[in-house]
Amino acid sequence: VFYHRLAATTREEKLKELDELPPLKDIPFQEAPGDWQAPFVPEVGGVWARWPKLMDLFPWQHSGVEFKRTWPIGPTKQVLEERWAMLLEAPPEEKPRLFREERDRKVSREYRGIWSPARLPSLESLTSGEPPEAIVRYGYRSFDRAWAIADGRVCSYPRPPLWQTWSERQVYLTSLLTVPLGRGPALVATVYVPDRHHFRGSFGGKDVIPLFRDREGLEPNLTRGLLKLLEEAYGFPVSPDGFAAYVYALLAYPAYTERFAEELRVPGPRVPLTKDPSLFREGVELGAHLLWLHTYGERYAEGRSWPPKGRARWAKPPSAYPEGHSYDPEKRILLVGDGEVEDVAPEVYGFEVSGFFPVKSWLGFRQKNRRGRKSSPLDGIVPSKWTPDLGRELLELLWVLEKTLEIYPEQEELLQKVLEGPLFTADELPTPTPEQREPPGGEEGEPQEAKAVGEEEGGNGAKRVAQPTLLSLREASGDGVYGNQP
Secondary structure, eight states: OEEEOOOOOOOHHHHHHTTOOOOGGGGOEEEOOOTSSSSSSOOOOOTTGGBBBHHHHHOOOOOBBBBBSSSSEESHHHHHHHHHHHHSSSOOOHHHHHHHHHTBBOEEEEEOOSSSSSEEOOGGOTTTOOOSSSEEEEEEEEEEEEEEEETTTOOOOHHHHHHHHHSSOOOOEOSSSSOOOOHHHHHHHHEOOOBBTTSSSSSSSSSSSEEETTTTSSSSSTTTTTTHHHHHHHHOOHHHHHHHHHHHHHSSSSSHHTTTGGGGGGGSSOOOOOOOOHHHHHHHHHHHHHHHHHHTTSSSSSTTOSOOOOEEEEOOOOOOSSSEEETTTTTEEETOOEEEEEOOHHHHHHHHHHTBBBHHHHHHTTTTTOSSSSGGGGGOOOOSOOOOHHHHHHHHHHHHHHHHHHHHHHHHHHHHHHHHHHHHGGGGGGGOOOHHOOOOTTOOOOOTEEETTTTOOOSSSOOOOOOOOOOOGGGOOTTTTTSHHH
């Protein structure tokens, strides 16, 4: 494979440059790797090529959950309960259309549960009032905590290993590992099982990196021997959480993708891993603060108090569920329906993750005619009103982005100091084995095999496993959301 990169950036400029190319024999092609699964771009050399790959430090990467229908994901738990009820109460001939059947999921078949390996009764056999397996918080998009019906009958690719390792210890990092990154951070984090397109709303592949391979948090998803090597080099213990925080401090930052834009044309971030114990400690501390922010206080909370109140505040709440939103950068006012949020900085509203804009996406998902594709009339069931919980969560999103932007200068200083100091090379670190790259428990059930109604192992005798309790008491209270916060 031979590669030549056009210097132009816009479509028109590229077409013009193509028209003016010399004969093929005179084009300065570069040879790309010949491996079957290698990207069609030349390998990058220099110092960058000697750093360890993110995927070699965290050897298990997984695809996020893929429902193949949009209605099981929603802005509130109540909305999903209403959608589920409408599906169960629909006439039999309407259920396939409402459900949005496709090859891997049909209302007439039985499927294994997400919370239990036993098969669940078919959707068409359920009567009104029977509940789904669970309705849980869901890592829908970067910085967006939505809700999802976690039920093996409605999700075509549930990714069992992600649910099986979900716990109060788990943190999921997401990125773009198979296509080039754009502007913005190279990593984001969530404590909830993430969607396939969590990072930027599209182009999702095997981009989810769980911190642990087990629910108890005893088996880190780190190459064996790595932590021991670092402990010997630094002279103090290194925990899985601490190592993840160090990596996050360096990669969850736009200057990383800007500085290494040329190198990142070959997909897959690399990590400048310092040999300086004091710089490593500094990275752990800074990354822990960021991860506390980006997980909405659910992780790395030691010594910190949630929420981290920022400048944005409600001037008045929406009187109804909004039709849409708009933003005035000069007045710094975010209009949500007829509601107003004051002092929203342009940098917050325009915060970017590889072409994805979290604030715009969050609001677009929470309006009457929500943005994006729809799979069923069930998508038309939305909240009847704007609630205090929605108002609080919007403020928390804005505050998290405010505080993230405030930390950027510290990240810039840290990255510069790390790059100026001694770094580990990939060949100085342990190499992951093929076994470590495999998910715990294998890929059973992706997609889950279906059995027609009446075949063996049917019935509703599945014993459900209690899901982890990840929601704090503040999730249940909307008090104080619309006051004039300092």
